[in-house]
Amino acid sequence: MNPSIVVFDIGGVLIDWNPAYLYRKLLPDEAAVTAFLAEVCTPAWNEQFDAGRPFAEGVADLCARHPDRAGLIEAYWLRWHEMLGGEIAGTAGLLGRLKAVGVPVHAISNWSAETFPRAREIFPFLDAFDVLVVSGREKLVKPHAPIFERFLERAGVGAKQCLFIDDNAANIAAAAALGFHTEHFRSAEALEARLAALGLLAHAAEVAG
Structure with missing residues (x-):
């Protein structure tokens, strides 16, 4: 049938949709973007939001683990729309x-x-x-x-x-x-x-x- x-x-x-569109504006080169999205704001971390976790919780937890990257992590929520390529x-x-x-x-x-x-x-x-x-x-x-x-x-x-x-x-x-x-x-x-x-x-x- x-x-x-x-x-x-x-x-x-x-x-x-691709987080790299945003982080290419925030990090110095493609290698840094790839590393950040593989090691900090990972696909598995993003998936928790797809599963219903509030961004405020997930961002706060990750910032606590990577305080030196807090501004970059917060951008994942604050500048999320810049991940949209059309x-x-x-x-x-x-x-x-x-x-x-x-x-x-x-x-x-x-x-x-x-x-x-x-x-x-x-x-x-x-x-x-x-x-x-x-x-x-x-x-x-x-x-x-x-x-x-x-x-x-x-x-x-x-x-x-x-x-x-x-x-x-x-x-x-x-x-x-x-x-x-x-x-x-x-x-x-x-x-x-x-x-x-x-x-x-x-x-x-x-x-x-």
């Missing part, structure tokens, strides 16, 4: 086209409940989803099964009805194990081709013709 519903990840699929070219357009032809469009995103409203102000297309599951609100994160199950319950759909799109291989594997159709995101062009092949969207060339 082909899917009839599309479920997007957001960061890395629709929005380009829309990923073409993907938001596909979201709009799916909506226009009546395909139900949802999202499951690992994102802090505190920063998501700030992203929503910058990217109005984040209001387009029929059901939006944000990890920081639910205190559940991908790739663990409960966040996918929460989405299915809230949307009132079955996994086999859904095409789940994510740039993270672990999240794709988790969704596939639950029965979702999946698309490991690489580019808007490849996604468009997959949507067309599934009959969810006409290819741009067909539309133009």
